[in-house]
Amino acid sequence: MRKPAEMFDREYEWSALTRFITDEQPGATLGVVSGRRRQGKTFLLDAACRAAGGFYFGATEATDTESLRRISASLTAHVRPAAPFHFANWSEVVDALFALGAERPVPVVIDEFPYLVRANPELPSIIQEAFRPLRDARTASRARVLLCGSALSFMGKLLSGSAPLRGRAGLELVVRTLDHQLAAEFWEITDPHLALRVNAIVGGTPAYRREFARGDSPRDGEDFDPWVVRTVLNPETPLFREARYLLAEEPDLRDTALYLSVLGAVADGNATRGGIAGHLGRKATDLAHPITVLEDAGLLHRDQDIFRDNRPTYRIAEPLIGFYHAVMRPVWDQLERPGSAARVWKATRRRFVCNVVGPHFEQVCREWTLHHADPDLLGGLPAQVGHGVVHDTAARVGHEVDVAVVGLADGRKPPLLAIGEAKWNDVMGLAHIERLRHIREVVGRAGRYDASATKLLCFSGAGFNDKARAAANADPTIELVDLRMLYGLS
Template sequence: MFINRDQELIALENRYNSGEAEFVILYGRRRVGKTELLKRFCEEKKHIYVLADLSSEKDQLEIFSRAVYDATKESFLRTSPFSTWDAVFEYLGGLCKDERLIVVIDEFPYLVASNPALPSIIQRFWDEKWRNTKIFLILCGSYISVMERETLGYKSPLYGRRTGQILLEPMDFQDASLFFPRYSITEKIVAYSIVGGTPAYLEQFSDRISIWQNIRERILRKDQFLYDEVRFILMEELKEPKNYFSILRAIAFGKTRLNEIVQESGLQRGMVANYLDVLQNLRIVERRIPITEEKPHKSRKGIYKLKDNFFRFYFRFIYPYKGYIEAGNTDLLLNDIIRPSMRQFLGPIFEDVCHELLIRLNWEGRLPFRFDRIGFWWERNEEVDIVAYNQENRAFLFGECKWRNKPVGINILEDLKRKVEIIKKQIAVADEYYVLLSKSGFTASLKNVAHEGKLILIDIRKIG
């Protein structure tokens, strides 16, 4: 199933129509949809698509030769495949001298593993020959650290040669929800909180059955794709995975500050800090700081969050309880551990969904002012879910997101205003508005207050 990715397709189409030689780096985590995006882009265009693997250089050259034959039907390639990369690239240069040709090398890091000199060879051909042709070269890969080092890094021979790059991220809630047209908006949020925005994970869930049936049948069964997916990915990406697993489990259980992670994991502080850097580079973990901090990179208030919802679900409910599944106690795990914890689990993800909604409303001009920054605020035991503001006119929007089964009342607004007074001691506020987002609507008294102005109420059940 191919859904959305319109921005990326438009970016690729614009470069395809430029008439100039193009060299694009496309990278992102596994299962995020890179190959499907490239296949959709290449439809009805002259192209050569090569999927590299972990075989020897000789085998890789034969794979490349077959791909060139499939595109050109040159008979000599069936009996005399290319024996060197120079021969391959020389031939490609001739093919695209006067005609647009897309050349996709998927899983490029595997090719580099077979011959570490490949980036230098490609650099030579780009500088001396390809840049004056109509080639559209796309190097694609799933190992983010390797792709950045071998294609984007300052020390890479390919540094400065690319004409564009696309880091393909998991889908946001709005796009991910398109996988579940039969679900209600709240069911879509719950599904998104579990499988996140990775297309391959979204495809595992079916909106023809309940969320709980999906968890039982598509995650908690040992023969299912999602059951061990996270472990497989991390085993491929990381050395010393057991230490990373301890850190990710700690974060999933709410230990988000560095000291808390150190204590929970039992690892040395310096080691944890280094591991967190690696996880951030892999886009598995992100560091958040209060939006009011003037020097974010130096802030001591930073907390760590798992970026991927399914990774968070896995380390919260699967990894620590594999013994239940191995022993056949799936229903016990689902009913006694997962179900009672889902409201607390969902809260932070609902906040992210609300941020996404406000960004969309802001872009559409449907808020009292246009903000250019949005984030969170916390200090000691106080938190505000939404702080958005315009840096020029200092107009602020403060908000709370409530995922609970009863309507939000005036007490929530009053508590928010109390916390805003603390924020105003830290940062200049010229004008202020409030927004409350709720899963279960609002009390009549709060609706009356909203009619007086400067308060926006959003019932999440009524959004499109």
Template sequence: MFVDREKELKILEKEYNHKNFRFCIIYGRRRVGKTALIQKFLSKKKGIYFLATLENEHLLLEKFKNIVADYFADEFLRKVTIGSFEELFLYIVQKNQKVTIVIDEFQYLAKVNPAIASIFQTICDNYLKSSNIFLILCGSIISLMYRETLAYSSPLYGRRTSNIKLSPLQFIYIDKFFPKKTKRELIEIYSILGGIPKYLEIFVDFGDIFAAIESNILDRNAFLYNEPYFLLQDEINEPTTYFSILEVIAAGEHKIGNIAKRLQKPVHNFTTSLQKLIDLEIIVKEVPITETNPQKSKKGLYFIKDQFLRFWFAFVFPFKSYLEMGNKEYVIKKIKESFDQFVSKTYEELAIDFVKEHFSLIRCGRWWSKNEEIDLVGIGDDYYLFGECKWQKRKVCMDVYQKLVHKSALIEYPQKKYILFSKSGFTQELIDFARNNPERLFLVEILDFIRF
């Protein structure tokens, strides 16, 4: 199923419509939909598509040559020997045609031949620069793609005319996969899978979310059972350290000192690993939203950004011994016991996105001090907005609002507003209070304003 990506398709169409040489880099994590985007783009136009694999360079060149021969219906090309990528691109340029050339999983070419970026620099400068060819290089290993194509040190630096970093789908598009699900159910699914199209497609045919988890994640033969190993194996050299860090963060340790203490190692042993995980957008370092110099703040906390990895390191990796013995029932029981608490983190993130969309704010995020924390603080031009999110089975009552007001006193500002998010609604007392104070308190059930 192809969903959204309208912005990315417009970029590709704009590049394609140029009359001179264009060069686009597409990169992003595995399963995010890069190949599907390319397929959609090429669906109404001809193009040369080549998928690189980890094999001998001469075999790769031979396969690429045969694809080019098919495109131009040239049996002679199929029979002759082509000695280099430069020769093959020269052949294409001499055809003097408008051609889109896609090399998918380009990072594997770079692994096979470390000089491939320099080779493509030569191809761009000597052959393609004066052509009307549209070249697309696409890859999944983010660190390698950045180093080989985007970094200042890369021979290809300055040659691209556009680049697309493909991110997971936003929550607003998840209902395209599950049109009959309620918004509550969509949030639960999103908290497990995030916006990765391939993962979402796997859950489509399951009614009960725990049955879907058991069949598609906890089963030893399931597609997602060992997915993080495949996701991270090309990005990191020492999985033991990284997996241990992610497991500890998923278990609730967010301060670097506490992470180091749990792993019984000095703090300086983890700074490089944490930065690597941040660069890969697997974790994120947050500081209180009111910090004036976030880069130098010593209040940073680390959270797993990727929803599926957050779930996997909370409920799969720690229970591998049970799952390998086929004891899925025990793990499902553990998941059910803390599922609302797990989903609440994603609900807080969606609430922050909701507030950013509906209020005029300079910035918005979480806030904490040594003894207190507030789920959401939005900083406006002339007011602060304070929010609390409750993903629980009971209605939110007046006491929750009063506690939020009390905590907000820790941040001095003359004009304050409040917003409460609830999975299960609000007591009538709180609804009546909000109705009588429409400029002070806003109520949001799931992700919809309660209107008065």
């Protein structure tokens, strides 16, 4: 299968689909493809069907009867039989799909599968029955059936626990957002300072450039503010209301106002469950369910404290939602008025830097450490990368650590490979390094981790002064990481 020239990256996903679809072994096989909305799943699967001569069906919100009528018409147009199909139930549909693979392996895609299940909850059990190991229709076919969906809470449960399809799938593929390096390449931005600010707003979602911003990318650093005004804050563009639609499209979110309030509390810097509850004037126990639902939907992410057990913190997983709650939601009425975007943005840029770019920069530093940093630089392969608070009993204070890297334990006390501090707007100096040295000593005394070889990482979006550079040159345990290094440019 030749990947389309217009498809950016997705090498891993295309290779996985190619191996699954072109597998010559007998018997129909099942695959599940999931991922957050706007990541290009439909484009990916439709391209795979075109490349391999397969069948693609995109479900819609409809009654069960209407969906059966639609797939009957689609399959009739694809196969062109002597008489058109008129399926009475989904068992007939599955058998007809299996028949497509009678002579060769062929992809069969059912996109937006959750819509069909919402109208007919028995559908997973029907498919389970169709994929029984010795069933004749299955063994005589080499159809490669792919179920796809964007409702992460639903798709995550499709193959888990006692779900009917557990153990039936031969492929479970998650189409993820582009990381910060690939996103910069996709947006054709070579300036890392500009790239990170753009990434803090739109993240790595491909559709936000191609469809939602109509290919509009900031030309340089001076064009960043005008770009924000003419795209994200412009009521005429789809990006303007996208954050609201992302929430509304999740089927498990019933009380939208409550979920918006939870996300708003996190965007305001309330990262713990108690902090969120206090911000909303509710009991922490009352928020257990909405927080869990937001996690399952992929909109909220829970991070464990590396240094303290049972002290999780929460962050918004989708940058555009974080930007909406921090910048747009408080002044929504003004932004809806045409011509107000420039004035509003001028007044909210400081909030953008503090509440959006700063936390996003810290998260990018953690992701770079986990996925891009050379293990030799860290002193080993990371087993866990996160952040946390180190309690200094002698001084009776807590030291926040932006980046904490734990290595493989190997049966002994786990090594703390590195601790780091991330500053977006500050030129880092010797004081930052001395602070990390002190924290390293406190961790070593606590005894939970082996801190004898812990590296000190300084991440800065503004650079380092001469004293910091001199200290790094004199001490091999100190690493200075700038934006060019974060973006793989040095």
